[in-house]
Amino acid sequence: MNSPFRHLNTALKALAVTLLALSAVHAGSQEAWPESVRFALAKAKAIASAPTVISAVEEQNRLNRHIKPTEITKLDNQWRAQYGKADATLISLMMETPLSDFLRNIHLQEKGIITEIIVMDNKGLNVGQSAITTDLWQGDELKWEKTFLAGPGSYYASPERHDDSTGVRQIQVSYTISNALGKAIGAVTVGVALSEFGQ
Numbered sequence: 404m405n406s407p408f409r410h411l412n413t414a415l416k417a418l419a420v421t422l423l424a425l426s427a428v429h430a431g432s433q434e435a436w437p438e439s440v441r442f443a444l445a446k447a448k449a450i451a452s453a454p455t456v457i458s459a460v461e462e463q464n465r466l467n468r469h470i471k472p473t474e475i476t477k478l479d480n481q482w483r484a485q486y487g488k489a490d491a492t493l494i495s496l497m498m499e500t501p502l503s504d505f506l507r508n509i510h511l512q513e514k515g516i517i518t519e520i521i522v523m524d525n526k527g528l529n530v531g532q533s534a535i536t537t538d539l540w541q542g543d544e545l546k547w548e549k550t551f552l553a554g555p556g557s558y559y560a561s562p563e564r565h566d567d568s569t570g571v572r573q574i575q576v577s578y579t580i581s582n583a584l585g586k587a588i589g590a591v592t593v594g595v596a597l598s599e600f601g602q
Contacts, residue, residue, distance in 0.1 A: 439600040440560050443576035446517065447558070447593045450509065451580040456522055459502040459531060460580055460589040463524045475526060475540055482539035494535055502531030510534065518569040518594040522580070523547055525589055537568050541592075546577040550590040555581040563597055571596045 450456055478493070485491035497503060506520040510533035520533040527542020541547045549559035561575040573594045580589040 437600065439574055439595050439597055440576060442516070442600070443574065443593045443595045444558055444560070444578065446509070446513075446520075447576050447578035447591050450506070450520065450522070450591050450593070451578050453505070455502060455505050456580060456591065457582055457588070459500075460522060460524055461582060463528070463530045464526075464588055467524065467526055467528065470526060475528065475542070478528070479538055479540040483537070486535070486537055493539075497529060497531065497539075498535065500531055503533065506531055506533040516595055516599045518566065518571055518573050518596050519575075519592070520594070521546075521592040523551070523590045523592070525551060525587075527551075530589065534568065541590075546575055546592045547590050550577045550579040551587055553579065555579050555585055555587050557587075566594065569594060569596075571598070573597060 481493050485494050502522060506522065510517050510520055517533070519536070521536060521541065522530045522532065523541050523546075524530050527540050527544075527547045529536060529539050529541065545559055546561065550557045557579045559577045561577075563572060563574050565572050566575075573596050575592050575594045577590055577592040579587050580591055582588050
């Protein structure tokens, strides 16, 4: 007699094979990744190695080395309150920095493909961005936790989703920013529109 669990066992075996294949892709050949992920990771690595980015992150880390969690929360709440408003002093100051200009130029060069670029410090606070984000602090999100906290060379590709900041269906690929000594100092996130890759 056939076991009532025969089909379940077959399905579980198929799932195990699939998970092993996905693990191999994650650990090894990037050729098997979707084009959108490979593109975003290449851009994130290039941005992370730019001297303009590294110096801006190191400077903010220095300035904020004694910042308290309550102060981070206050800044983030202030940013959120200003988001979408005409009177947005904190957001305007961030958007007018040399780093944000640098990131915006990269964003515009890949018009339609890149949806956003965010550079974060060692506290998870934005240092600069190419487009206005809904929040200032990313320290409670996987884009920062899976990269900066994981150390140099770490990356994280998010599930696809409709993003409120950009208004499009996208993925975000994040990568650790390291200094000349190889120490993790922050992270960068590059968002890409999936429609540009036929996804």
